[in-house]
Amino acid sequence: MALVLVVDDEEIICNLLAEVFRNAGYRVRTAYGGREAMDLIFQESPDVVLLDVHLPDANGMKLLERICQYDRHLPVILMSAAGTAEMAARAVKAGAFDFLCKPFNLQKLLRVIEKALEFRQAGAVEGASLQSV
Numbered sequence: 001m002a003l004v005l006v007v008d009d010e011e012i013i014c015n016l017l018a019e020v021f022r023n024a025g026y027r028v029r030t031a032y033g034g035r036e037a038m039d040l041i042f043q044e045s046p047d048v049v050l051l052d053v054h055l056p057d058a059n060g061m062k063l064l065e066r067i068c069q070y071d072r073h074l075p076v077i078l079m080s081a082a083g084t085a086e087m088a089a090r091a092v093k094a095g096a097f098d099f100l101c102k103p104f105n106l107q108k109l110l111r112v113i114e115k116a117l118e119f120r121q122a123g124a125v126e127g128a129s130l131q132s133v
Contacts, residue, residue, distance in 0.1 A: 034058025
């Protein structure tokens with residue numbers, strides 16, 4: 001069962017998304033800030049991260065870069081209530097798997113998560129095949 005990490009400073013958003021993902025069959029962890037998110041990434045190795053751009057202790061774009069340096073195959077989906085096309089383009093260029101503007105359609109979010117998990121699995125297979133060479 002895949003592990004989804006939801007990172008948002010709004011507890012209500014974390015709780016709503018956690019319920020949606022659990023109902024879809026995923027394990028879920030939540031974090032309310034950048035430091036807590038990185039601790040969970042190091043400790044629990046999530047399969048996908050849903051990351052808010054605006055956090056109390058971190059800039060989501062900078063956190064994205066740090067996550068990508070740690071694990072380039074870990075798909076990170078950025079989200080923002082104040083998202084723009086320019087912000088989305090910068091996020092994808094920086095390594096985000098996708099960028100979603102709040103409020104978003106939950107069915108679309110679940111499809112994006114599924115695609116991100118497929119990407120993660122493909123990266124794991126690629127990494128395993130490279131290690132066996």
